[in-house]
Amino acid sequence: MRLGAADASAAARLRETVGDRRARIRLDDESVHVCFRGAELEVRKARRGKVDGEGATDRQTVLDLLDGWIEVKDAILDGRLDVHASPEDVHRIFVAIEIVIDGSARAPALQALARDFRRDPCREARARPRAATRRTPWFPPRAEPDEAEMLTRLDLLPDGGEN
Numbered sequence: 001m002r003l004g005a006a007d008a009s010a011a012a013r014l015r016e017t018v019g020d021r022r023a024r025i026r027l028d029d030e031s032v033h034v035c036f037r038g039a040e041l042e043v044r045k046a047r048r049g050k051v052d053g054e055g056a057t058d059r060q061t062v063l064d065l066l067d068g069w070i071e072v073k074d075a076i077l078d079g080r081l082d083v084h085a086s087p088e089d090v091h092r093i094f095v096a097i098e099i100v101i102d103g104s105a106r107a108p109a110l111q112a113l114a115r116d117f118r119r120d121p122c123r124e125a126r127a128r129p130r131a132a133t134r135r136t137p138w139f140p141p142r143a144e145p146d147e148a149e150m151l152t153r154l155d156l157l158p159d160g161g162e163n
Contacts (some may be wrong), residue, residue, distance in 0.1 A: 001041050004106030014099045016090050026056035053085030053093055064129050072097050074132035
């Protein structure tokens, strides 16, 4: 794995984050299944089958993520990165993407891969970068008074009833 050659601890964090999960990743019109087999990342042409999570995006979004024009959470909130998985696995997807993006700044092999991706003659030329559309941080909405009362009554609120 290219990340492991440059940063063994980042590769270990990625492996620990992903565990034995399988994902289907779609970029534009191409789909692959990815999973770890031991320490090696296995990438295969996507087929039908069970996966733990799915993600889809386009080339422009990948380039904007790599270049720091947008963050993973903003790409999801703006609808540029479509993710389907359990809440825990969505979080793991976030972490995995961040590990790879962070590691790519120090991994010459990943930088070369990004250069090849940018220059691929079979793909459209890069469009103008698009930053996130949100100008304020996103926070989950607060519970309505009736909902908060019910959650308190059922002892389902964290931290002693604070909502």
